[in-house]
Amino acid sequence: MKQYKAIIFDMDGTVLDTLDELTTSLAHVYGAHHLPVRTRQEVRAALGYGYTGLIKRTAPDLDPAEQQKLAEEFKTWYSSHCQGYTHPYDGIVSLLSALQAGGRKTAIVSNKGQAAVSELHEEFFSHLVSFSMGESPRYRKKPEPDMVWEALKRLGCAREDAVYIGDSEVDSMTARNAGLDVILVTWGFRDKEDLERLHPDYLVQSPDELARLLLGQ
Template identity: 60%
Template sequence: MNTYKTIIFDMDGTVLDTLDELTESLNYILRKYQLPEKTKMQVRSYLGYGYAGLIRQAVPEANQDFQLELQDAFKSYYGSHCQGHTKPYEGILEILASLRDAGYKTAIVSNKGQAAVTELHKEFFEGLVQFSLGESANYKKKPEPDMVWEALRRLGSSAQEAIYIGDSEVDKKTADNSGLDSALVTWGFRDKPLLQSLHPDYLVSSPKELKHLFIPAR
């Protein structure tokens, strides 16, 4: 195993369980526009591609202008309703504290809008992770490498000493495009067989196992 100094995490499905909140917010917008609502499992399969990808998959029949309208409506609503049911996965906060105490540099990089990412960082990750970077006009979304490279720049790190941790094919592509090793977790928004087929450097089945990747058990 490589000796890493920097760990970059995806947010949704990796460190935060946001599925209930995203499903409720999406269905609120769909109801508002008299469109069919989606199940939680449907929404789970749509996640990973930012707000635009979520709307595109939820309402594929909508033309571009209508999709942009729905996207803006979702972004506005979710930005102020992103915290009610959202919670870290069990054991994640303890892992982040252990990584901090062990001297690792850590950041979160998400395709979720920066406003929501900032609010969630303040609520859950302040003092545990150095910063959380969300979608904005300044950087291309994942799986493009721009956001990861910006995180590395802010952390003063190189791709060779860093690993990217996520829960989907988007995260594997992001790691590959950024030149980072990858770890995929099985408790997020994709099923284990799909994750296995992506051949990440590490496939992690529990938060405890994730911790032991970086802090060996004594």
């Protein structure tokens, strides 16, 4: 397998299990507006498109202005309540430590708002990952390639020497749009069968398998 110099990860569903936190936060916001509370599975299927995308997919009957208002409320609430249930998936810290020891450059690129991304980076990854980028007015959201290209610039790495790792169709499209190889993981927010249909360069089922793949073990 090709030995990548830079490895860029998605955050939610890839390195962090944020599903319970996101489901609880959405229930809080929707409850305040007397909207139907969405199940954990419904939230899981709607993730990957940022806060506005989450609202559009879980409250599709609302008009766009109301959806945008709810997205802002969700962003505010979640940004200050994003660390209660969230944790790295088993094996992720060991994976990142091994990549660091192996001299690989790493970063995280997410459609989550930058405030929450920064908090979670500091709590879990500041000693293991160079930086984490979240949604910002400066860059178009994934699947547009802007944030990945900016991450590569900061890492000082060419596209052909990098890989993007995620758990959804958004991540697959992001990698393709950015000109990077893509690895999809099966422990996140999409089912294995759905990921297989995307024809990633690699499909892995555990962080240990991913470590062996990336480090040539």
